[in-house]
Amino acid sequence: MSTGPTLAELLADTVTTAPSSVAVIDGGSDPIRVTRAELSSRVLAMRDDLRSHGVEEGSCVGVWLPNWSEALVLQFAAAALGAHVIGINTRYGVADVAHVLDRARPKVVAIAHEFLGLDLRSRLHAAVAEVDAPVPELAVVTGPTRAPAAPDVAATYDVGAGAWIPSRPASTAADLEVLYGGSDALAVAFTTSGSTGRPKLAAHLGSAVARHARNVAVAGGWDASSVSLVVLPLSGVFGFVPAITAIAAGGAALLEPTFDDDLVVRHMAEFGVTHLASADDVAGRLMDSVRARGGNLSSWRRMLIGDFYGKSIKVAEWAEEETDTPTLGIYGSSELFALTSFWREHDAAPARWRGGGRPVSEDIEVRVVDPVTGGPPPDGEPGELQFRGYNVVDAYLGDDDGAIRARSFTEDGWFRSGDLGTVRPDGGFDYAGRMGDSIRLRGFLVEAAEIEIRLAEHPTVARTKVVGVTVDGDTRAIAFVEPVAGATPDPDELRAWCAAALAKFKVPDTVHVIEQMPTTVGTNGSKIKAAALRELAQQLLAGPQEVTR
Template sequence: MEIDAGGGPVPPRDLPDLLGRLVRQDPDAVVALDKGPDGATVPVSRTELERRVAALTGELRKAGVGPGDCVAVWLPNWSDALVWQFAAAAVSAHVVGINTRYNVTEVAHVLARARPELVALAHDFHGLDLLRRLREAVDQASSPAPAVVLVPGPGRERPAAEEIAASDVGRGAWTPDPDAAPGDPAVPDPQALAVAFTTSGSTGMPKLAAHRAAGVLSHAVADAAALGIAPGEHVLCALPLSGTFGHTLAMAALAAGGVCVLEPVFDADAVLDDMAVHSVTHVACGDDLMARLAEAWRARPRDLSSWRWWGAADFQGRARELAQWAAEAFGTTTCGVYGSSELFALTAAWPPDEPAPGRWAGGGRLVSRAIEVRVVDPATGKVLPHGQEGELQFRGPNVVDSYLGDAEAAGRAFTGDGWFRSGDLGRLTADDAFVYVVRMGDALRLRGFLVDPAEIEQRLAEHPDVRTAKVVGVPGPDGATAAVGFVVAVDGQEPDPAELRRWCARTLAGFKVPAAVQVIGAMPTTNGPNGVKIRADVLREWAVRSMDQSESRPSRQ
């Protein structure tokens, strides 16, 4: 942190200024550790990152990308994703991350809502044909085709001219030149949108929650302090940078002067090796990923004595068990955290001196005094006192500024007096601290991603042989939440459950495809004050019974 004439800290004025300060403090310090195609570590210095950002900034200006424009970043956890974030912010544009698992329909939805000028596309990554998916998505999307920028990734050769030409989906294609001239410097607008994250909406397709650059920057600085990341410490970046959890942690590491240990593919053994070799101090992830790390460590222990802090999201109810394991094995302090695409991840975290096991619960103390939280009765809107459960609502610089392609969504998301409706149930323990209880809706946590079951239900119902569909979540054989679909067939039809799963896989990401589908004669229902409703509790019982019986192909109930 730079100091003013009075001896006080001067916060960075914008994202490029944050990077510039890191370079001025120690130009040769490592800022990120990439993975080459052979798995070897590729260190990235602060100076190199700044040079690549300057070069890409010049190329974006040359391509006509400027204030208010959107850039889609379809990359794994490479330092290139950081380069694109900083370069877009430098020209007052914003990025929207696309998960490498996304399928055609999901990508088409992002293209239609965000209307990006170009798509930064991972070239030859992990055997994924992202270009094919993009072509099909462009055909589906009701928006102009974007330019394509092929990004080779760390330690890889630039694509050949014919590969670049073949990547054109209607608006040209090129590949970044790390030696491109930076062009004339410009002062970015900190009030311009900088990043948007996909999040499940009531329609079953993702909303795109966008945040201003000033919010990204202030939240990164606040998280760096709240998490206690020291300069030079290594932070594990295993969650996708395209999502708010991974993005927020990486930005906090940069704001602290730390090192991002980037994992483009989650392989538990490789991640543990990196944690040991690079003396990782901070990890933030759900208990689903941590359970995989614990299992791999028990099979082959490593020295993880440097691991000081785990920011835990209790997606599967295993945080307590894993927190005890980490504490006993390495002396690691586990702190429950809270956040969302609309609020940034790590909006709150319990301090390390908070007693366990309360410290392991979701929620925590707000990371910034600029953020406010209250709890209200969801039926009446009455503000509730400490200790009473209600909807968590927030105000502050971390709160979503707009939804790309959906001007009316913000109106639905905010109260009349300007508080964001989180849709989460919780209770205050202090004016700036709260306990998260549960999601008020029926969202499913699949492979660490929050998924609206309506999205899967919508796809099942699109099958010509299906009349009605309902999806519930139950514990699968590995303890993770599994989506189980129930469908009522069109009269006279008998759809094959395996075919229905294949039907879903054609347009949905793999983690959204139901683990099982059952064809039933009729949905169990109940007559409520608002009409007839399907009894999800009964379907969950049926799904659990089916899982317990380990039926490979569920039969008709």
């Protein structure tokens, strides 16, 4: 049952309040402002297009677009029909697209035409050939600054069910009443990281999206003057939630289809960006650009940062010390929404720069349990963070037998996050890392993140990752560090640095300096490949010890 407005009603509410206000800014080299009245007119035109091509309540619409306003138009239009969207990252290869087609079974896929020279058409044709799933119709989208594709060009995308060109409204007149009163249905799905197999497709109700956006806006200080910088893909939860939050608050979402560091910094000044919620690799690149070439960030009110890349501490120090922007560590996921929690400005630094936080609503509950016994964890040790509330995944696309859902929830209805952490008496919680990243050293369960945070505080260290490797039954903590430009980290000094603040058994067994961390780029940003470093650590341990212990 719905506990608030649907996603379509959320849009209608903001249009009614201030139709001429800017809702979306299409960034890039030729920025375009889109008012709420214009956005709603485009949504209604797209709704009619989708309906005429068979999209109805319960249908799925694939959105294979960069950060263009068309992606949001499709999201609201699908929601108005009771259909749901599955975002498809433009970086996805054939196997990834095939998996989405197989699990989500979209009726229509909106595909970007000639974006950055990417041949999405060939990838789609190959993906369709790999799966036994209904063939989707194709809506061929050219982007906000280009004319629609010619019919003969659009026809080349056809994979067997037809291809068409979306309509463009002739005016900004819109009958907002038609956006009210629809049923509350699944509205959006996000792919999970897929760290334990093929990604799951976690879907949420439209009312949950609308409710979360309003809660995040209140907790994070979004209002009608706010502008969210959205660099991470809208197809991922960490791009989607800040964009919807800004619109829900009466502000605007600045969508950047590509990440040109210097251009984005200029846009932050030009459009008065107030909020950035992102991974630390994005914020780190902006930091480097501002330091190298300057930039007016006077409108910037708040940065909410996820430590995906091992740079959050240094970026937070820069934001607060050099731009006077409060920086808050966050927590979230595809199954729980981005910005499920974040710290507040009154929380002490540097603790508030780390993962976790305070839930954005009292209706979001969190508990911690021993992952083996299901009871309270031993004193001093973290346990699995489990959640209950409106923000928790409502369904998994393609989970026809319910097996995924059964594995994801406890018998008493709590969502198993697979993350380790501790819950504070005041309701906040500290995120320690993924359960698979914890290391048992000398009989104690140690979070790699604790050692990484200490190493990252050293002035010569740009990024760091700690992995556990077992040799002859003994688990060792092996640290890898990437140096700050021009610096030469000394492994002996770094071990001593750790020993000055950490228990003896937490000091890494060895420290290796590497030129660049192996990384992987996903929907929600870049992440260090722990598995690759674990393999490298095993190889180094098998050979001569090149690093002083």
